[in-house]
Amino acid sequence: MTQDISLSRETFLHVAEDSGLDLDAAHLEDLYAYLHGLLPTLKSIENLDLTDIEPFMPSLAKKG
Numbered sequence: 001m002t003q004d005i006s007l008s009r010e011t012f013l014h015v016a017e018d019s020g021l022d023l024d025a026a027h028l029e030d031l032y033a034y035l036h037g038l039l040p041t042l043k044s045i046e047n048l049d050l051t052d053i054e055p056f057m058p059s060l061a062k063k064g
Helices: 009-018 028-047
Strands: none
Touching: 009 028
């Protein structure tokens, strides 16, 4: 299933507020720009063919 990934400023601010971020913080605009630019990159992950790739299952056994 493919869907458009977009992040409106309104949605970003809503999630930021729900996450407890200070909406008056100076870096919030930088964070929004970073996330807005990152989403298309994350979208490309859908196109990876992982058919023959086994999941990574780290050992839970203690070493030592």
